[in-house]
Amino acid sequence: MSSLPTAVQRFINGIIPENPIYRLLLGMCPTLAVTNNMQAALTMAGATTFVLLCSNIMISLIRKLLQPHLRILVFTLTIATFVTVVDRLLAAHMFEMSKQLGPYIPLIIVNCIIISRCEVCAAVQGPFVSAMDALGVGVGFTLGLASIATVREILGSGTWFGLTVLPPEVWTPWSIMILPPGAFLTLGVLLALFNFIQARLESK
Amino acid sequence: MEKLEVASSPHLYRVHRSTRRMMFQVIIALLPAVAVSLFVFKVHALFQLAVCVLSCMAFEWLFALIRGRRSTLEDNSAIVTGLILALSLPWNAPWYVPFFGSLIAIGVGKAVYGGLGQNIFNPAMVGRAFVMLSFATVMGGNAYQFQGEAGEAFSGIVTQATPMVQLKTLGASSAEQISASIPQDTVSVLKMCFAGVHNGSLGEASGLAILIGGLYLIIRRNGGWRVTVGMLAAVFIIGCLTSVSNAPIYHGLLYLTNGAVLFGAFFIATDPVTNPITPAGRWYFGIGVGILTMVFRLFSGYPEGVMFAVLIMNSLSPLLNHITIPKPFGQE
Numbered sequence: 001m002s003s004l005p006t007a008v009q010r011f012i013n014g015i016i017p018e019n020p021i022y023r024l025l026l027g028m029c030p031t032l033a034v035t036n037n038m039q040a041a042l043t044m045a046g047a048t049t050f051v052l053l054c055s056n057i058m059i060s061l062i063r064k065l066l067q068p069h070l071r072i073l074v075f076t077l078t079i080a081t082f083v084t085v086v087d088r089l090l091a092a093h094m095f096e097m098s099k100q101l102g103p104y105i106p107l108i109i110v111n112c113i114i115i116s117r118c119e120v121c122a123a124v125q126g127p128f129v130s131a132m133d134a135l136g137v138g139v140g141f142t143l144g145l146a147s148i149a150t151v152r153e154i155l156g157s158g159t160w161f162g163l164t165v166l167p168p169e170v171w172t173p174w175s176i177m178i179l180p181p182g183a184f185l186t187l188g189v190l191l192a193l194f195n196f197i198q199a200r201l202e203s204k
Numbered sequence: 205m206e207k208l209e210v211a212s213s214p215h216l217y218r219v220h221r222s223t224r225r226m227m228f229q230v231i232i233a234l235l236p237a238v239a240v241s242l243f244v245f246k247v248h249a250l251f252q253l254a255v256c257v258l259s260c261m262a263f264e265w266l267f268a269l270i271r272g273r274r275s276t277l278e279d280n281s282a283i284v285t286g287l288i289l290a291l292s293l294p295w296n297a298p299w300y301v302p303f304f305g306s307l308i309a310i311g312v313g314k315a316v317y318g319g320l321g322q323n324i325f326n327p328a329m330v331g332r333a334f335v336m337l338s339f340a341t342v343m344g345g346n347a348y349q350f351q352g353e354a355g356e357a358f359s360g361i362v363t364q365a366t367p368m369v370q371l372k373t374l375g376a377s378s379a380e381q382i383s384a385s386i387p388q389d390t391v392s393v394l395k396m397c398f399a400g401v402h403n404g405s406l407g408e409a410s411g412l413a414i415l416i417g418g419l420y421l422i423i424r425r426n427g428g429w430r431v432t433v434g435m436l437a438a439v440f441i442i443g444c445l446t447s448v449s450n451a452p453i454y455h456g457l458l459y460l461t462n463g464a465v466l467f468g469a470f471f472i473a474t475d476p477v478t479n480p481i482t483p484a485g486r487w488y489f490g491i492g493v494g495i496l497t498m499v500f501r502l503f504s505g506y507p508e509g510v511m512f513a514v515l516i517m518n519s520l521s522p523l524l525n526h527i528t529i530p531k532p533f534g535q536e
Contacts, residue, residue: 172300174338
């Protein structure tokens with residue numbers, strides 16, 4: 001077990017070296033669908049992080065019992081349990097947001113970020129390392145969603161968290177940015193930017 | 205020092221066909237339409253043309269710099285993109301429409317694919333689609349019409365609804381009303397269609413000016429005439445077939461000569477980079493653009509559909525190339 005990454009390594013790894021959005025390009029469905037404003041993006045990121053944390057700890061606790069041919073089934077059932085918790089919680093306490101996010105909350109079940117973390121980390125390491133891994137990836141996912149939502153909400157509505165940043169007198173909002181094409185444009189441009197920065201850093 | 209021309213084989217034929225010269229011919233062919241737009245929309249047309257051409261050239265230079273490539277300004281393609289974008293905009297668009305349209309046309313339409321020759325979609329139409337979806341209020345069909353007292357307008361033309369908006373409105377009325385609104389003698393119909401100037405995007409003001417420029421391109425063997433003919437034929441035939449009036453031919457002619465169809469058929473759909481390369485593929489491409497244009501005109505909320513039709517068919521170009529590979533001589 002000595003060759004496996006430590007808790008601190010796992011935590012840092014999820015934020016930048018293996019950022020789920022900008023490095024692994026996983027979880028593109030919520031990335032493209034719910035990033036047209038900051039509130040929705042952060043709710044989504046919070047819900048995903050919660051599910052990720054709970055299922056990583058749970059899987060890690062039962063990792064000795066996992067059968068190789070049944071593990072994906074067990075992962076999915078565990079994730080589905082926590083997604084149901086989040087879904088009902090949102091519907092009870094944040095009804096408007098729950099309606100706005102619609103099917104994307106239940107779709108966290110098939111978010112490949114979570115399954116990949118269960119497979120890579122929780123199935124082989126202890127609960128503390130798994131929890132740190134989930135938090136690191138969660139922070140990375142949140143930063144990814146927030147960066148895309150920032151660009152889209154400011155350019156598309158002139159607001160950030162619903163507060164006016166660019167008043168309509170000086171800036172005509174680009175409605176396309178809050179429509180689906182804006183998600184692809186923003187993701188592409190930001191990916192190019194991060195690849196460019198990475199290439200610059202590595203060449204030094 | 206004399207410039208050394210490097211080109212791919214065959215070297216005997218068309219040695220003078222450089223990108224720069226082709227683009228220059230397109231600019232010459234666009235001049236009649238530019239002249240008419242300046243005559244009709246006056247300083248507004250000059251403003252759109254100047255902003256589009258200058259910002260396209262600036263962004264072309266900028267993106268070449270960012271990508272660390274030699275500047276590609278001298279191949280004139282940025283000027284052509286700017287001109288086509290400007291001629292497809294309404295006369296009263298505020299400055300940010302041509303400016304950001306140019307940014308997206310050159311940046312997203314061309315530079316991200318690797319520059320001229322690599323792009324999948326027609327750059328000018330990518331830019332126009334972006335501003336169309338972003339600034340719907342200043343780009344929609346009704347935005348073309350001069351808002352205010354008719355007497356204050358600088359030209360009587362801009363107080364009319366565009367022909368495509370008129371046709372769209374007519375679609376809701378009865379067959380008798382449609383028949384009554386169409387002139388019944390050939391001379392006045394042709395006059396209305398080709399010589400008359402009417403409201404619309406800058407380049408659409410006169411069908412005759414587009415025809416002159418387009419025929420020049422085809423005579424210089426520069427335009428893809430198969431695309432042009434296929435698209436015009438499809439629009440005309442569908443226009444005739446869907447007519448409920450008692451003069452289907454005139455109705456088809458109206459669909460053919462109004463809106464962006466003529467300009468699109470001669471200058472937009474024929475972009476050699478985004479067309480299929482096989483002759484059969486170009487026929488299919490042109491017919492497809494014509495059919496999709498009519499689908500958008502008849503069934504969508506937009507009065508005009510040339511832009512989306514061209515973009516959709518652009519994405520099918522590789523497929524058309526693939527299914528129309530000519531059989532080598534002697535092979536089964």
